[in-house]
Amino acid sequence: MSAGDSSPAGVLKVAVDCPLRALLDYLPPPGMLATDLPAGARVRVPMGTRSAVGVIVAHAAHSQLESGRLRPVTELLDATPLFDAALLELLQWTASYYHHPPGEVCAAALPAALREGQSATAQEQGLQLTAAGSAALAAGEPQRAPRQRELLALLAAHETGLSAAQLEETWPGWRAAARALGERGWVELVLREAQPAAAGHAGGALSAAPTPVLELSEPQARAVAAIDACAGRYGTFLLQGATGSGKTEVYLRLVMRALERGAGALVLVPEIGLTPQLLERFRSRLGVPIAVLHSGLSDRERLAAWRAARAGVARVVIGTRSAVFAPLQTLGLIVVDEEHDSSYKQQEGGCRYSARDLAVRRAQRAGVPVVLGSATPALESLHNANLGRYQQLPLPRRADQAAPPRIALIDLRAHAVHAGLAGPVTQAIERHLASDGQVLVYLNRRGYAPTLLCTSCGWIAPCTECDARLTVHRGAAQLRCHICGAAQPLPTRCGRCGFAVRPVGQGTERIAETLAAMFPHAPLVRLDRDTVHGADDVEAVMNALLDGSARILVGTQMVTKGHHFPGVSLVAVINADQGLFSADFRAAERLAQTIVQVAGRAGRGTRAGEVLIQTEYPEHPLLQSLIHSGYEGFAADALAEREAARWPPFSRLALLRASGCTATAALDFLRHARDCAGPAPAARLLGPVPASMARRAGRYHAQLLVEHAGRGELHHFLDHWLPAIEQLPDARRVRWALDVDPLDIQ
Numbered sequence: 001m002s003a004g005d006s007s008p009a010g011v012l013k014v015a016v017d018c019p020l021r022a023l024l025d026y027l028p029p030p031g032m033l034a035t036d037l038p039a040g041a042r043v044r045v046p047m048g049t050r051s052a053v054g055v056i057v058a059h060a061a062h063s064q065l066e067s068g069r070l071r072p073v074t075e076l077l078d079a080t081p082l083f084d085a086a087l088l089e090l091l092q093w094t095a096s097y098y099h100h101p102p103g104e105v106c107a108a109a110l111p112a113a114l115r116e117g118q119s120a121t122a123q124e125q126g127l128q129l130t131a132a133g134s135a136a137l138a139a140g141e142p143q144r145a146p147r148q149r150e151l152l153a154l155l156a157a158h159e160t161g162l163s164a165a166q167l168e169e170t171w172p173g174w175r176a177a178a179r180a181l182g183e184r185g186w187v188e189l190v191l192r193e194a195q196p197a198a199a200g201h202a203g204g205a206l207s208a209a210p211t212p213v214l215e216l217s218e219p220q221a222r223a224v225a226a227i228d229a230c231a232g233r234y235g236t237f238l239l240q241g242a243t244g245s246g247k248t249e250v251y252l253r254l255v256m257r258a259l260e261r262g263a264g265a266l267v268l269v270p271e272i273g274l275t276p277q278l279l280e281r282f283r284s285r286l287g288v289p290i291a292v293l294h295s296g297l298s299d300r301e302r303l304a305a306w307r308a309a310r311a312g313v314a315r316v317v318i319g320t321r322s323a324v325f326a327p328l329q330t331l332g333l334i335v336v337d338e339e340h341d342s343s344y345k346q347q348e349g350g351c352r353y354s355a356r357d358l359a360v361r362r363a364q365r366a367g368v369p370v371v372l373g374s375a376t377p378a379l380e381s382l383h384n385a386n387l388g389r390y391q392q393l394p395l396p397r398r399a400d401q402a403a404p405p406r407i408a409l410i411d412l413r414a415h416a417v418h419a420g421l422a423g424p425v426t427q428a429i430e431r432h433l434a435s436d437g438q439v440l441v442y443l444n445r446r447g448y449a450p451t452l453l454c455t456s457c458g459w460i461a462p463c464t465e466c467d468a469r470l471t472v473h474r475g476a477a478q479l480r481c482h483i484c485g486a487a488q489p490l491p492t493r494c495g496r497c498g499f500a501v502r503p504v505g506q507g508t509e510r511i512a513e514t515l516a517a518m519f520p521h522a523p524l525v526r527l528d529r530d531t532v533h534g535a536d537d538v539e540a541v542m543n544a545l546l547d548g549s550a551r552i553l554v555g556t557q558m559v560t561k562g563h564h565f566p567g568v569s570l571v572a573v574i575n576a577d578q579g580l581f582s583a584d585f586r587a588a589e590r591l592a593q594t595i596v597q598v599a600g601r602a603g604r605g606t607r608a609g610e611v612l613i614q615t616e617y618p619e620h621p622l623l624q625s626l627i628h629s630g631y632e633g634f635a636a637d638a639l640a641e642r643e644a645a646r647w648p649p650f651s652r653l654a655l656l657r658a659s660g661c662t663a664t665a666a667l668d669f670l671r672h673a674r675d676c677a678g679p680a681p682a683a684r685l686l687g688p689v690p691a692s693m694a695r696r697a698g699r700y701h702a703q704l705l706v707e708h709a710g711r712g713e714l715h716h717f718l719d720h721w722l723p724a725i726e727q728l729p730d731a732r733r734v735r736w737a738l739d740v741d742p743l744d745i746q
């Protein structure tokens with residue numbers, strides 16, 4: 001086969017929004033050279049019988065295809081590139097690292113409207129004077145229509161014409177006059193580029209009153225100086241600061257320095273960490289428009305924020321996971337707050353990228369510093385710091401803050417337990433309430449009870465679509481599946497024998513009921529996904545605690561996400577044992593992070609806090625190292641264990657997930673995938689096995705884990721394996737996806 005024909009006009013390599021794992025070749029439009037169309041701009045292209053939107057990634061002299069089979073692009077959609085060279089390179093790297101179709105990666109980085117081909121710049125209607133109009137005005141026309149004449153004169157005074165919006169405001173009823181003038185060819189309506197507004201979500205904070213500037217502690221000042229000294233070149237900094245050590249103040253100072261240099265900053269926060277308080281703090285301190293990008297925005301809001309960032313109207317972008325692809329005019333700094341948070345990793349659907357890892361990559365390519373902040377860094381990040389790749393900057397509690405909380409384990413086997421609460425915990429709650437403290441009760445299980453049990457035959461209410469028990473929701477009088485969302489009325493009788501049923505175990509709803517009965521004078525609030533549906537609900541809960549109208553907070557994982565509860569003096573962890581004996585090697589890390597993050601909510605303000613952890617396994621080594629040597633001690637032990645077991649970061653993983661309509665379909669497909677892997681002596685293929693919750697929403701899930709000692713080898717293996725998997729006959733009969741660096745391997 002020949003290397004293909006060369007085209008005199010050159011060839012465009014286009015990432016088209018479709019599930020193909022390759023760039024597609026197109027010719028430039030007739031009469032143009034490929035190089036006339038800039039890389040990073042969108043084009044509309046023919047795809048079979050339909051048309052699609054793609055991004056030009058590169059130019060080439062030749063194509064592997066015969067020139068007769070190449071088709072020209074239909075339309076160039078952007079005169080200037082949407083992605084600059086560094087961002088385009090990041091997108092290509094993302095597609096190759098996560099082995100995902102490049103067109104889908106590029107599309108995911110764009111607001112929906114741009115994916116569909118709409119203009120990247122905001123358009124507005126404008127009214128302009130024509131040459132004939134100028135002449136008419138000079139000749140004193142139109143003599144008998146003073147309003148029309150007035151409009152002509154107004155337009156003549158504005159060289160670039162006036163926008164419809166401006167006219168609407170100053171000249172109500174202008175359209176009738178404009179129509180009459182238009183008919184005579186004296187004015188014309190044009191569609192033109194509008195400057196993105198620095199309003200709404202894109203900023204609008206210029207009038208906010210400045211908040212008092214805190215003086216930096218010595219460690220804060222040292223961190224700012226170290227990172228600031230890196231301005232203009234790449235470096236990754238691991239800012240390890242306990243809760244209340246002032247990480248946000250460090251971020252703020254660094255963003256200000258970047259702005260002073262004329263550069264912009266990208267700040268990533270976890271999905272749930274983007275609170276109105278945080279935004280307000282950034283807005284009032286920075287005094288510049290900020291573009292905010294998160295999953296709760298409407299398509300229009302997202303487009304407006306994206307345009308504001310790209311146009312340089314907003315030089316600071318704050319956002320969740322997908323904001324890592326935000327266009328910034330001049331990037332000077334990247335911050336990843338709570339870098340250990342699992343919401344940075346796309347877990348389902350699409351390209352399963354890690355925004356934290358991509359942030360480091362982006363900083364590297366852009367030659368700017370990146371700050372990873374956390375009280376409980378991911379073990380991967382600590383490992384990189386140990387190897388000297390990341391510079392560790394410890395940020396101890398500020399001197400004007402309370403001493404770290406006293407942490408104690410409460411042995412559930414050694415004490416009387418009433419409704420899920422051990423005696424010492426109940427007594428401690430009473431003591432703290434009596435001395436004006438507030439109490440945080442943490443339980444990572446929402447609903448009333450995780451199980452509905454028949455007291456006669458032992459029947460347990462199951463989900464008919466999943467291998468899951470149904471959770472009792474008493475207030476809503478429902479049984480709900482937390483896996484697939486199915487709901488049904490709460491039965492009073494056993495579904496099998498008709499005898500009485502009773503809820504077994506504890507959920508936040510039930511613990512709250514118990515505490516309300518035990519402490520009737522202490523108002524209580526709950527923070528979980530059943531009671532909180534948006535930022536406003538979170539704010540209401542926080543305000544109730546801040547103004548003291550609530551004394552007890554019962555909550556799930558949500559309480560650990562950067563919310564500040566300065567009045568909380570006691571934290572009770574109801575059940576630490578979920579996660580101690582999991583098949584997932586990351587479960588221990590997640591448990592340790594949760595305990596430290598929850599404990600960090602205690603004793604802010606001036607008094608030292610108390611943390612009580614209920615467990616049936618107080619002698620467990622993980623809990624022991626956490627209690628006696630803190631998160632650092634735990635992390636050192638956990639990293640040694642990972643090294644011995646060859647788990648990441650001492651190896652690299654990829655997980656091939658599949659689901660089918662029958663229990664065997666997914667497993668058979670994975671078996672065939674395993675068989676076509678070919679000889680790869682250094683790879684460990686583990687499985688296939690059914691997922692720990694095999695049946696979910698009526699589909700059967702299974703997985704095959706691939707482990708390699710090094711990143712390069714793993715990717716070399718995947719490069720050869722994936723095309724073979726795509727050729728398998730059953731690859732079209734099941735749903736399957738590859739997850740590189742999976743977070744959750746159960």
Ligand SMILES: [Zn+2]
Pocket residue numbers: 454455456457458459494495496497498499
């Ligand atoms: Zn029964």
Ligand SMILES: [Zn+2]
Pocket residue numbers: 463464465466468481482483484485486697
């Ligand atoms: Zn279900």
